Amino acid sequence: MASSAAKTGVELATFGAGCFWGTEKFFRKQFGNNLLSAMVGYMGGASKTTYEDVCTGTTNHAEVLQVSYDPSKVVYADLVRFFFRMHDPTTLNRQGNDRGTQYRSVIFTHTNEQQKTAEQVRDEVQASGKVKGQIVTQIQPADGLQFFKAEQYHQKYLEENPGGYCNHRLYY
Structure with missing residues (x-):
């Protein structure tokens, strides 16, 4: 894996923390304009897909959130620390009521x-000791995997639908 920052001054980070609506909402709230972009989508499978298929x-x-950021303004370790704080990384293939491998805790590294x-x-x-139980988060290289942008109605979903479903909270 090569660093994209050396070429462009921009890096990608990709996180799966349950339903991508809440993941996006929490990251946007925490990092705001320090993120150059934040987009929800799908990663880990072999081919382009739809929400219904996932x-x-x-x-x-x-279900993942992919952010682009300037590493001179946002430190990757801070993104990862926040990721562990805003969901329960000790539940396998589940966040709250959402169950299934599409809701797994995963970090795709670039x-x-x-x-x-x-x-x-x-x-x-x-x-x-901030988390109760064993962390089950998968940490895997994004090499060979493609990010597929989710349908437009999923982008900024909770911003557009403030009363929408969200399973996330700050755990510590």
């Missing part, structure tokens, strides 16, 4: 440095 649990895709950082932060959070 909901069957047969595509291997996770560089070797991100991989190391994500693993270090996971270990720090586990050792801190």
Whole structure:
């Protein structure tokens, strides 16, 4: 994995933390204009997909948030720390009432440095005692995997539908 920051000054980070509506809402609230973009979509499966297909649990895709950021303004480790704080990383294929592999806790890393950082932060959070139970978050390279943007009605869903369903909260 190569670093994209050396070429453009912009890096990608991709997180699956249950339903992507809440993941997007929480990251936008926490990091605001420091994110260059935030887009929900699907990652982990082999081919382009739809929300309906992902909901069957047969595509291997996770609902994810992909953000682009300037590493001189946002530190990747801070994104990862917040990821562990805004969902329950100890539940396998589940967040609240949402169940299925599409709701798994996963970090898709885009560089070797991100991989190391994500693993270090996971270990720090586990050792801190802030989470109750064993962290089951998958941390895997994004190499060979494609991000597929979700349908437009999913983008900024909770901003457009403030009373919409959200399973997320800050855990510590």
